[in-house]
Each structure stands twice: as C-alpha cells, then as structure tokens.
Amino acid sequence: MMRLSDEEIALIEQKRAEEKAKQDELLKSYDHYKQGRTSQFIKTNSLRETAEETRKKLYQTIYDDLVSVSKDFTFVCEKVESEAELPLYEIDDNGDEIRYGQNEEGETIWYNPKETIKLPTYGYRLAIKYTGRMPENHRYEVVPVDKTSKYSGRVIGYKMQVRGTGIDSWGKSGQMTKASSVHKKILDTIEGAFRQIEYRTAQDQRNDRIKERFKVEFSKFEKNVISIHESIFQIKLDNGITLNINGYEDSNGNIRFNKDKISFPYNMDALYLIGMLNEIKGEQ
Numbered sequence: 130m131m132r133l134s135d136e137e138i139a140l141i142e143q144k145r146a147e148e149k150a151k152q153d154e155l156l157k158s159y160d161h162y163k164q165g166r167t168s169q170f171i172k173t174n175s176l177r178e179t180a181e182e183t184r185k186k187l188y189q190t191i192y193d194d195l196v197s198v199s200k201d202f203t204f205v206c207e208k209v210e211s212e213a214e215l216p217l218y219e220i221d222d223n224g225d226e227i228r229y230g231q232n233e234e235g236e237t238i239w240y241n242p243k244e245t246i247k248l249p250t251y252g253y254r255l256a257i258k259y260t261g262r263m264p265e266n267h268r269y270e271v272v273p274v275d276k277t278s279k280y281s282g283r284v285i286g287y288k289m290q291v292r293g294t295g296i297d298s299w300g301k302s303g304q305m306t307k308a309s310s311v312h313k314k315i316l317d318t319i320e321g322a323f324r325q326i327e328y329r330t331a332q333d334q335r336n337d338r339i340k341e342r343f344k345v346e347f348s349k350f351e352k353n354v355i356s357i358h359e360s361i362f363q364i365k366l367d368n369g370i371t372l373n374i375n376g377y378e379d380s381n382g383n384i385r386f387n388k389d390k391i392s393f394p395y396n397m398d399a400l401y402l403i404g405m406l407n408e409i410k411g412e413q
Contacts (some may be wrong), residue, residue, distance in 0.1 A: 155187050159243075162220050166243040167246055170215040175248050187273050188255045191289055194308040195271060201261030202271075207254040216242035221228050259293075263319045264326055269293035271311055274304055291315055295322055339376035347374070361389060369394035 185206065194206040218240060219228045229239045259269040269291060276286040288304040289311050296318055297303065305311050339360045344351060347362070356363040360376040373389035 154270045158224070159220055162224055162226075163217055166215060166217060170213070170246065171248065174213050174248055177252075178250060185253050185255060187287060188257060189348040191271060191273055191287075191308075192257050195257065195289075195311060198308045198312050199261070201259055204256050205254065205256040205258060208251055210249070210251050211255055214249045215246040215248070217244050217246065219243050259315050259318075261315075264294075264322050267319070267322060269296075269315050269318070277306075290316070293318070312345050332359075335378055339378065339384055343374075343386070344375055346386065 160336070176287060188204065192202060195202045199326075218228055221227055227240060229237055232238050257271040259271070263269065271289050271291055273287045274290050275284045276288050277283060278285050288306055289308070290304050291311055291314050293315075295306050296314075303314075305314065336359050340357065343362055347354075347364075350364050350366075353366055354362055354365045355365050355371075362374045362376065364372045364374060366372070371392040371394075373391075374386050374387050375389040376384060
C-alpha cells in the first residue's frame with residue numbers, strides 16, 4: 130500500500146480548503162441568494178394556483194348540489210390574471226438580505242429592492258348567489274366553510290353557510306351539509322323579511338293617517354308642534370308648557386289622541402295643580 134508523503138497530504142488538504150472556501154463564498158453570493166429566493170417564489174406560486182383550482186372545484190360541487198334543489202342559484206366564476214412580484218435586495222457578507230439601515234440621524238430607512246422578479250399568475254373570483262324572489266336591496270350567497278376534526282383540528286371536509294341580509298352568518302349553528310337545508314334557510318329568511326316589510330308599511334300608513342287627523346283636530350296648535358316621532362306629537366305652548374300627544378288607531382279604525390306627557394318649565398304649587406286636575410271630568 131502506497132503511503133503519501135507529508136507534502137502530498139498538505140497539498141490535498143490545501144486543495145480541499147480552497148474548494149470549501151469557494152463553496153462558502155458561492156453560498157454567500159448574490160447569484161446563490163437570487164436562485165434560492167426565485168426557486169421558492171416559483172414553488173409557492175404554484176402551490177397557491179393549485180389551491181385556487183381546488184377552491185374552484187369545491188364551489189362548482191356546491192353549486193351543482195344547490196341547483197339540483199332549486200334553479201334560483203347562479204355560479205360566478207371569474208379568472209383574474211395578475212402578476213406576482215418578488216423583490217430582491219442587496220446582501221451582506223453572510224448572504225443575508227439588507228432591507229433597512231440607519232441614516233445620519235439614527236433613523237431607520239428602508240432600502241429599495243435591487244431588482245424585482247415578476248411572475249404571471251392568476252386567481253378566481255368565486256360566488257354562489259341566490260337569484261330568486263327577494264325584497265329590494267337584499268342579497269344572499271352561499272360560501273363553503275371548513276369542517277374540522279373535533280380532536281385534531283384537521284380539515285376533513287366542508288359545510289355550507291348562507292350569508293346575506295338579516296343573517297348572522299358567523300356562528301357554527303348556521304353551517305349546513307345539505308343543499309335542501311341551505312335553500313330552506315334562504316326561503317325562511319326571505320319570507321320573514323317580506324313580513325317585516327309588510328308590517329313596517331302598515332305602520333307607516335297608520336302613522337300617516339294619524340298625522341292627517343292630527344292636523345284637523347289640533348289645527349289651532351299646528352304652529353306649536355316642535356317634533357313628531359311616529360305617532361307622538363310634541364307641542365310647546367306659548368306659556369312654555371310642553372305636551373306629548375299620543376295618537377292611536379283603535380280596532381274600529383277610529384283615530385284618537387291622549388296625553389302622553391306634560392312638562393312644566395317652572396315650579397307649580399302641588400296643591401293648586403291637584404285641585405285643577407281634580408276639576409277635570411273624564412269620560413263616564
């Protein structure tokens with residue numbers, strides 16, 4: 130077996146040290162930094178696009194289930210082209226990015242990138258909207274939410290959730306697995322909304338009738354009215370006394386008025402007030 134001389138061993142070790150120094154220098158170079166960052170950038174973007182395709186398929190599946198129950202759903206799927214950007218900065222002797230430094234006053238200053246890598250990419254604007262009969266300015270859509278394992282928290286599927294006008298859509302109680310349940314939730318909500326609109330309309334019409342009748346019965350004091358809230362009229366008399374008159378419509382459709390509140394702007398002797406009120410004779 131041939132043995133190496135001390136000089137040969139020293140030359141081999143020197144060559145190894147030089148190769149290692151070159152390798153270390155390469156690892157700290159801008160080209161190495163750029164290559165690594167760009168490679169990770171491309172990989173991350175590819176994973177994001179894959180996730181977008183998966184999300185699109187999930188929306189499509191939900192839409193197919195819903196439209197099999199009712200034709201009053203539409204699927205919005207818009208591909209949005211964009212450009213992802215990767216900023217690259219100068220690096221220090223250790224190969225680390227230099228993003229910020231300090232000025233002469235000791236304030237932090239942020240550096241502009243040395244260059245920016247741009248990569249074409251895309252995403253989807255997705256929505257499943259309800260298009261059936263509903264009140265004006267009401268909107269409803271269905272979105273998927275993750276269904277997770279009770280113990281591990283791992284995503285094991287999805288549920289559907291209705292979001293829209295008059296719906297508390299953030300609690301788990303509103304998450305459903307059946308398309309028929311989703312459809313019923315929307316219909317029940319819309320039916321309730323129509324009932325509220327009908328009730329408010331009837332209230333507004335009643336208040337309008339009371340206001341018109343008030344103008345007739347209290348025409349002498351119309352100039353004294355300082356506010357009207359629904360069917361309550363506030364009147365300020367010339368002597369400073371303020372009265373709240375409440376109007377109402379009885380079961381026979383007759384409009385009546387009664388005192389709701391009286392305010393005096395000055396102190397009044399209690400015995401005198403009681404005596405005056407005692408003289409008032411109500412309906413027998």
